[in-house]
Amino acid sequence: MKISDAAAASGCHLETIRYYERVGLMPPPARTASGYRAYRPAEVERLRFISRGRELGFSLEEIRSLLRLDDDSKMSCGDVDVIARTHLADIRQRIDELHRMATELERVIAECAGGERGHCTILNALREMGAASECTNARCRA
Amino acid sequence: MKISDAAAASGCHLETIRYYERVGLMPPPARTASGYRAYRPAEVERLRFISRGRELGFSLEEIRSLLRLDDDSKMSCGDVDVIARTHLADIRQRIDELHRMATELERVIAECAGGERGHCTILNALREMGAASECTNARCRA
C-alpha cells in the first residue's frame, strides 16, 4: 500500500504520515525498488491508532506511551488508565477555562448591545477589566 | 518604567513584551541613554489591553484589530462586536469539541474499569474506534 492509500485508509494526511515517521512515532516502512514507502496492514492500523488518539485529544507523547503499552504483551492496563484519566482531567480544565472566557465575553457583548453610542463597552472591558495595581515605585516615573 | 516593572504592572512576561514589540503589536518604546527600554503609562495600558485580550482567548491578530479600532477616534463599535461575536462562536465550537472528547473518554474509561482483565478496553477503543473502511484496492495488497 502506497502512502496516499495509507493516508486515505488511516485518516492521516499524507505529509503527516511522513512526519510521524520522522519523529519516531511510526517505524520506517519497507520500500519499493524505486524507493516508495510500502505500508502493510499492521502499519495502517498503527496510523489509525494514532489518528483516533488525536481525535480524543491525546498529545503525540501520550500516544507514544499508549503505543508502547499496546506493543507490550504483558498488558499494563493501569498505566493506560492513568494516562487516559490525566488527559480527561486536562480536557475538563480546558473546558472550564473556555467556559470562563465565553461567559465573560457574553457579558461584555451583551452590555455593548445596550450601551450608549460613543463608547464601546467591549473595548472598555479590555481597557479596564480586572485592572492590576499600578506600579507606584518611584522608578516607574523615570 | 523599565521592562521588568512593565511586566509586573501589565501581567505580561518580560520576554513576551519584547516579543510583542518584535511582531509589531507594541510600538518600539523610548530608550534610556544606555539603551534600556523605558515604558510610559500609556504603553503599560496597551500591554494590559493585550493581556486581557489573551485572557479572553483572542488571538494576537484579533487583538491587533481591536487595538486598531481602539486607536481609531471614530469608534467603529460594530466591527468590535463582529470580532467578539466571531470569537465567542469559535470558543463555543472548541468547547463542543472538547465535550465530545471528554464524553468519549469517559465512556472508554468507565468500560475499562468494569472490563475483564487481559484486554484493555481503552486500547481496544483506540484500535477499533469508529473504524474507517479498509482499502480494498488491489494495490493495497502489494
Add this chain to the structure above:
DNA sequence: CCTTGACTCTGTAGCTACTACGGACTTTAC
C-alpha cells in the same frame, strides 16, 4: 574605588503538531 549581583540588551533556537513548498524522480493512463 571596586566588586558583586541583579538587571537589561541582542539574536537565535526551541516548543507542538503539522502543513506547504521546490526540484527531482517514478509510475500510470491514454
Add this chain to the structure above:
DNA sequence: GTAAAGTCCGTAGTAGCTACAGAGTCAAGG
C-alpha cells in the same frame, strides 16, 4: 511516447511564546 499524477527529500513556515548565551549596565556595600 508523452503528459499527468504520484512520490521522494529537505527545508521553512504557522501561533505564541519561552529560554538560552554572551555582552553590557546599574545600584549597593565595603
